[in-house]
Amino acid sequence: xxxxxxxxxxxxxxxxxxxxxxxxxxxxxxxxxxxxxxxxxxxxxxxxxxxxxxxxxxxxxxxxxxxxxxxxxxxxxxxxxxxxxxxxxxxxxxxxxxxxxxxxxxxxxxxxxxxxxxxxxxxxxxxxxxxxxxxxxxxxxxxxxxxxxxxxxxxxxxxxxxxxxxxxxxxxxxxxxxxxxxxxxxxxxxxxxxxxxxxxxxxxxxxxxxxxxxxxxxxxxxxxxxxxxxxxxxxxxxxxxxxxxxxxxxxxxxxxxxxxxxxxxxxxxxxxxxxxxxxxxxxxxxxxxxxxxxxxxxxxxxxxxxxxxxxxxxxxxxxxxxxxxxxxxxxxxxxxxxxxxxxxxxxxxxxxxxxxxxxxxxxxxxxxxxxxxxxxxxxxxxxxxxxxxxxxxxxxxxxxxxxxxxxxxxxxxxxxxxxxxxxxxxxxxxx
Amino acid sequence: xxxxxxxxxxxxxxxxxxxxxxxxxxxxxxxxxxxxxxxxxxxxxxxxxxxxxxxxxxxxxxxxxxxxxxxxxxxxxxxxxxxxxxxxxxxxxxxxxxxxxxxxxxxxxxxxxxxxxxxxxxxxxxxxxxxxxxxxxxxxxxxxxxxxxxxxxxxxxxxxxxxxxxxxxxxxxxxxxxxxxxxxxxxxxxxxxxxxxxxxxxxxxxxxxxxxxxxxxxxxxxxxxxxxxxxxxxxxxxxxxxxxxxxxxxxxxxxxxxxxxxxxxxxxxxxxxxxxxxxxxxxxxxxxxxxxxxxxxxxxxxxxxxxxxxxxxxxxxxxxxxxxxxxxxxxxxxxxxxxxxxxxxxxxxxxxxxxxxxxxxxxxxxxxxxxxxxxxxxxxxxxxxxxxxxxxxxxxxxxxxxxxxxxxxxxxxxxxxxxxxxxxxxxxxxxxxxxxxxxxxxxx
Numbered sequence: 001x002x003x004x005x006x007x008x009x010x011x012x013x014x015x016x017x018x019x020x021x022x023x024x025x026x027x028x029x030x031x032x033x034x035x036x037x038x039x040x041x042x043x044x045x046x047x048x049x050x051x052x053x054x055x056x057x058x059x060x061x062x063x064x065x066x067x068x069x070x071x072x073x074x075x076x077x078x079x080x081x082x083x084x085x086x087x088x089x090x091x092x093x094x095x096x097x098x099x100x101x102x103x104x105x106x107x108x109x110x111x112x113x114x115x116x117x118x119x120x121x122x123x124x125x126x127x128x129x130x131x132x133x134x135x136x137x138x139x140x141x142x143x144x145x146x147x148x149x150x151x152x153x154x155x156x157x158x159x160x161x162x163x164x165x166x167x168x169x170x171x172x173x174x175x176x177x178x179x180x181x182x183x184x185x186x187x188x189x190x191x192x193x194x195x196x197x198x199x200x201x202x203x204x205x206x207x208x209x210x211x212x213x214x215x216x217x218x219x220x221x222x223x224x225x226x227x228x229x230x231x232x233x234x235x236x237x238x239x240x241x242x243x244x245x246x247x248x249x250x251x252x253x254x255x256x257x258x259x260x261x262x263x264x265x266x267x268x269x270x271x272x273x274x275x276x277x278x279x280x281x282x283x284x285x286x287x288x289x290x291x292x293x294x295x296x297x298x299x300x301x302x303x304x305x306x307x308x309x310x311x312x313x314x315x316x317x318x319x320x321x322x323x324x325x326x327x328x329x330x331x332x333x334x335x336x337x338x339x340x341x342x343x344x345x346x347x348x349x350x351x352x353x354x355x356x357x358x359x360x361x362x363x364x365x366x367x368x369x370x371x372x373x374x375x376x377x378x379x380x381x382x383x384x385x386x387x388x389x390x391x392x393x394x395x396x397x398x399x400x401x402x403x404x405x406x407x408x409x410x411x412x413x414x415x416x417x418x419x420x421x422x423x424x425x426x427x428x429x430x431x
Numbered sequence: 432x433x434x435x436x437x438x439x440x441x442x443x444x445x446x447x448x449x450x451x452x453x454x455x456x457x458x459x460x461x462x463x464x465x466x467x468x469x470x471x472x473x474x475x476x477x478x479x480x481x482x483x484x485x486x487x488x489x490x491x492x493x494x495x496x497x498x499x500x501x502x503x504x505x506x507x508x509x510x511x512x513x514x515x516x517x518x519x520x521x522x523x524x525x526x527x528x529x530x531x532x533x534x535x536x537x538x539x540x541x542x543x544x545x546x547x548x549x550x551x552x553x554x555x556x557x558x559x560x561x562x563x564x565x566x567x568x569x570x571x572x573x574x575x576x577x578x579x580x581x582x583x584x585x586x587x588x589x590x591x592x593x594x595x596x597x598x599x600x601x602x603x604x605x606x607x608x609x610x611x612x613x614x615x616x617x618x619x620x621x622x623x624x625x626x627x628x629x630x631x632x633x634x635x636x637x638x639x640x641x642x643x644x645x646x647x648x649x650x651x652x653x654x655x656x657x658x659x660x661x662x663x664x665x666x667x668x669x670x671x672x673x674x675x676x677x678x679x680x681x682x683x684x685x686x687x688x689x690x691x692x693x694x695x696x697x698x699x700x701x702x703x704x705x706x707x708x709x710x711x712x713x714x715x716x717x718x719x720x721x722x723x724x725x726x727x728x729x730x731x732x733x734x735x736x737x738x739x740x741x742x743x744x745x746x747x748x749x750x751x752x753x754x755x756x757x758x759x760x761x762x763x764x765x766x767x768x769x770x771x772x773x774x775x776x777x778x779x780x781x782x783x784x785x786x787x788x789x790x791x792x793x794x795x796x797x798x799x800x801x802x803x804x805x806x807x808x809x810x811x812x813x814x815x816x817x818x819x820x821x822x823x824x825x826x827x828x829x830x831x832x833x834x835x836x837x838x839x840x841x842x843x844x845x846x847x848x849x850x851x852x853x854x855x856x857x858x859x860x861x862x863x864x865x866x867x868x869x870x871x872x873x874x875x
Contacts, residue, residue, distance in 0.1 A: 026769040033671025036664045037684055040743075043736045044691055050706045051698070233584035241578060242585070255588050260790075260860040261853060262797025264824050265595060268849050271831060272598030294591045301588070327574040355695025358799035358824070361832050384697040391701050391804060399705060406698050417693060421686075 051410070055403025061192040061205060062155045063144040064118060064181055066098040068126065072137040075130060083127075091123035095145065102184060103177040113174050117181075119146040121194075121206045146194065147187070149204040149397040151178060155187070158396050195404055201370065204397035207390070209405045211372045215285055215365075215380030216354060222289025222376055223296065223353050228346050230293070231300030232335070235342070238301075239308040240330050259298035266295045267362025275363060282364030286376040291359050296349035303345020307338035340427030347420040351413050357384040383409045466576070468552045475544040599853065602846035609840045610641045615847060618642020621810035621821075623830065623841040641844050643851070645810040649727065649820030653806060654795040656731025656816055657738060662788060664735075665742030672743070673750040674772050685747070692740040700804030703733035708805055720817060725807030728816040734801050741791040749783025750776060782870035789863040793856040799824040823848050 006014075074094060078085035096115050105114040122145050129143065130136055146152075150169045153159050155178070165171050181187050198208025234255075242248040270291035274280045280287050311334050319329040335342075360366075365381050366389060373380030381389075383405060390402040607615070620640040668688065672681050708729040715722035722728070753776050761771035777784070807819030808829055830845040 022767045022770065026767040029769045029772065030671065030675050033667045033675055036667035037671055037688070040664055040668060040688055040691065040736075040739050041684070043739075044687065047694070047698075047702055047736075050702065054705075230584045230587055233581045234588060237581040237585040241581060251585055251589060254592050257857060257860065258588060258591060260793060260856060261595065262799070262824065262856055264797070264799045264827055265599070265849055265853055268827070268831065268846065269591070269595045269598050272602065272846075273594050294587075297588060297591070325570065325574060327577055351693065355693075355697070357695065357697040358803075358828060361828055364832075366832055384695050387697050387701060388800065388804070391697075391704065402701060406701065409695065410698065413693060413695070 048410075051403050051406050054400060055405075055407040057156065058400030058402070058404030058407075059192055059195055060189055061194070061397075062147045062152050063188050063190055064099075064147055065142050065144050065186045065188065066095060066102070066118075067140055068094060068098055068143045069140050070126075070130065070136045070138060075126060075137075091126040092120075095122045095126070102186065103180050105173075105177070110173055113171070114177055116148055117151055117174065117177060119148050119205045120203060121146065121201075144188070144190070146192075146205045149395050152205060153396045154178065155189075195401060204393070204395045204401060207398070207401055209383065209386060209408060211369065212381050212383045212386035212405070213408070215373050216382040218285035218373060218376050218380065219288040219292065219360075219382050220350060220354060222286055223292040224346070224350060226290060226293035227296050227300055227349065227353075231297055231346070231349075232304050232342055234297075234301050235304035235308055236330055236335065239305050240334065241326070255298050255301055259302065262358075263295055263356055264358040264362065266291050267359030269294075270359060270363045281377075281379070283366075283369070283379040283381070284377055285373060285380050285382075287363050288360050288365055288382065289376065291363060292353040292356060295356065295359060296353050299349040299352065300342075300346050303348070304338065304342040307341025307345070308334060310341065311337045340423055344420045344424045347416055347423070351416040351420075354416070355384055355409065355413060357388055360385050361388070465552070467555045468548050471551050472544065472548055475540070475547065595853070599846050599850045602843050603850045606840065606843035606847040609843065615641050615643050615844075617644065619644045619812055621645045621826070623844055639840060641840065643823075643848065645812040646821060646823045646826055646848070648812055648814075649806070649810070650796055650822040650824075652727050652814065652816060652820055653731045653734060653802060653822060654792055656728060657735035657795045658788070658792065660732055660735025661738045661742050661791060665739045665791075666746055666784065668739070668743045669746035669750055670772055670777075673747050674768060674776070685744070688740045688743050690740075691736060692744075694737075696737065696798060696800040697804070699733050699737050700800040700802075703729050703801055703805035707733055715817065722817045723807065723819045725805060725819045726817050727806055727820045730802050730806035731816065733805065734795055734798055737798070737801070738791040738794050741794055742787050745787030745790065746780070746784045749780045749787065752783070753779045782866050786863040786867045789859050789866070793859040793863075796859075797824065797852065797856050799828060803828050823852050827852070 071094065074090045076085050077088050095118060096111075099114060099118060100111065103114055103117075105111045125145065126143070147155070150159065151174070154170055154175070159168055159170060161175065178187070194206050194208045196208060197210050198206055201207040234251075238248060238251065270287060274287050274290060275282055315333055315337065316329050319333045324332065360382060365385050368389075369379050369381055371378070387402055387405050387409065390398045390405065618640060620642045621644075622640045668684075672685060676684065704725070708724055708726060711726060711729050712722045712724055757775055757779060758771055761775045766774070802822045803825040806822060806825060808821050808825065809819045810821050810826075811818050813820065827845045827848050830841060
């Protein structure tokens with residue numbers, strides 16, 4: 001080393017300068033860290049914000065109030081309130097007449113346009129009303145009807161009056177009709193009674209999530225009934241009973257690998273095994289639940305094993321000490337103590353399954369199904385798939401309905417996760 | 432119940448000599464009666480369709496079998512439709528006949544199943560009931576049965592894997608019999624067509640092309656974009672949370688970041704397609720860039736957001752696992768926090784960090800809904816993130832959703848894609864685990 005010895009003053013200066021630099025580097029890293037977290041949280045907030053602002057209006061829609069003359073002869077020609085008789089009835093003409101009396105269209109063309117203002121679900125609505133309350137017959141009652149989705153978008157301001165008529169989805173005459181209805185105070189903006197109680201529909205103003213919601217519940221129950229017992233049994237077997245040998249090692253590696261398989265592959269397996277080989281029908285919640293169960297199984301097994309491992313050996317030894325058999329130890333002591341952890345893992349797995357879309361697309365749960373499924377063997381769809389399908393539709397109103405459906409889905413996911421956190425906090429025991 | 436009563440009766444008879452607790456006798460009876468019955472029931476329900484399918488062959492007229500386009504699956508589907516009352520047009524007379532016979536078989540087999548089940552439940556119940564006497568060790572028998580049930584259920588996981596491999600590999604082999612594997616792996620044009628369309632397409636031979644390179648490139652491109660977003664953000668957040676943040680901050684932000692992982696991917700897809708993509712498009716046109724409405728950039732950005740928590744959580748755990756003594760040693764030498772983190776903690780945690788990134792990549796590769804909804808379906812071979820690209824997963828979904836022709840190369844190609852997808856993701860996982868194992872510093 002032929003470096004000169006520097007005098008102490010210089011040395012202090014060098015160190016002082018470098019300390020400043022090092023400090024600033026330090027605070028820079030801290031700042032970067034803050035910025036990174038801030039960014040991530042911003043993304044999260046922006047995501048929620050954009051979905052909520054889009055979805056909140058999706059729970060509402062515009063209605064028009066019309067005076068309906070409940071003429072039994074015309075609505076219910078056979079007079080027995082049966083579906084057939086109501087179907088033969090002429091409810092939509094009554095609604096149209098009432099509408100015409102307000103907006104006064106001239107000529108057939110205008111009448112045709114005016115008819116489209118009210119959603120095509122009007123006759124179903126009247127049929128339902130008289131079924132619920134037959135005393136309506138013979139009265140003139142004000143009834144609210146959903147407006148067509150284009151009119152709805154116009155009232156919300158998505159379709160602008162200033163746009164040239166040729167580029168607008170609704171023409172000037174229809175706007176005139178709407179203005180007339182508005183002047184008479186017949187148009188109102190209210191909580192939509194379709195979004196929560198309707199099912200899939202090609203008409204956005206009548207589309208709702210009830211069918212998909214029920215489908216989700218059915219699918220999840222199948223999934224839970226299969227995955228929870230299987231997962232717990234496997235965890236118990238691997239942790240408590242099995243000897244550590246090659247076979248159990250293979251099972252363990254296998255489970256970890258299953259957790260890493262992309263979800264869409266489980267869908268392919270469902271398609272190839274359950275549907276092609278076992279010949280089960282497509283798009284039923286039973287098959288969907290089975291596929292999701294196999295998919296969530298690793299999550300449940302892994303968390304259940306962790307929960308079982310957390311039960312201290314002293315508990316087992318104590319039980320053995322008073323003469324319990326192995327199974328008695330497991331069922332009377334280990335499982336009850338590990339239950340909170342197992343439940344938490346199961347709830348998290350179920351939340352995963354609730355949000356899963358891709359495997360269900362594979363087994364055909366994308367079919368357009370209007371009927372609400374009554375059992376696990378009826379074709380149905382689930383919430384995330386419904387969201388996927390609606391996201392593809394072109395109508396403006398579907399964007400709002402999709403976001404509304406997402407809000408419902410997120411609401412459920414958040415409450416499930418909150419339940420899991422609560423359970424963990426409440427039942428957690430430190431040994 | 433009977434067993435329980437009998438055991439109770441035995442207790443009453445001679446108090447002392449009963450080997451096990453009374454309820455074990457009841458459970459034993461229940462299990463030994465129910466299990467064989469359930470087995471029989473399952474065998475019957477699964478087999479009846481297969482048996483019927485064989486039997487129904489006799490009712491298909493010879494001229495149909497001998498005709499050129501005879502396909503048993505289609506005929507079977509026709510009959511099944513007719514059984515379920517779905518009639519399209521007017522089916523030939525023999526189909527309706529076969530369906531009638533099929534229906535009668537269903538009724539017969541239902542009755543048969545019931546009778547056989549009843550017989551099994553009674554005989555096995557009776558046998559087990561007979562077995563009960565004071566010396567019978569019912570608890571041990573029950574435990575043996577329960578242990579077997581537990582063991583069998585742990586095999587389900589293996590069965591699932593076998594099912595996955597079975598379903599994917601067999602179809603892939605059939606695909607590679609049609610399309611040579613080097614064309615699949617190294618071809619640069621992906622243009623699957625239904626065979627029907629191909630035949631109708633004025634006899635143009637080889638209209639379909641199954642070169643998977645554009646798909647791999649698209650997957651790769653989107654994953655890279657996602658990593659560009661998630662690695663800096665995830666890693667810096669992990670460093671901040673584990674080294675700088677107070678415990679309160681940590682308790683608040685860590686779960687918040689994990690919320691990102693809990694959001695369903697279809698929601699991300701919706702967000703990417705309807706918020707991010709239009710935003711990119713409009714801001715791109717302001718800058719004079721032409722961004723496709725379905726671009727790799729939109730899908731990659733949103734996917735990056737999705738995998739932030741995978742990187743941040745795992746890295747955070749790994750960084751926390753670095754022993755405090757190393758940090759203290761660093762501070763003892765007078766280094767600042769920055770230097771400690773950068774020169775001591777991160778190198779020590781590197782294998783774990785790398786593993787977390789690999790796991791995040793495998794997530795990104797297997798992710799489906801975001802790319803289906805936001806990345807488009809055009810199989811472009813491009814490195815331009817502003818173009819529409821397509822990925823392995825989104826092709827699988829588009830091919831397999833909806834109506835498919837069985838046996839067509841297009842349908843089979845989805846299985847081949849799935850096979851490559853499995854190999855890639857599993858390979859990455861193995862590699863990640865290997866990295867962790869190999870380079871893990873052993874601290875006491």
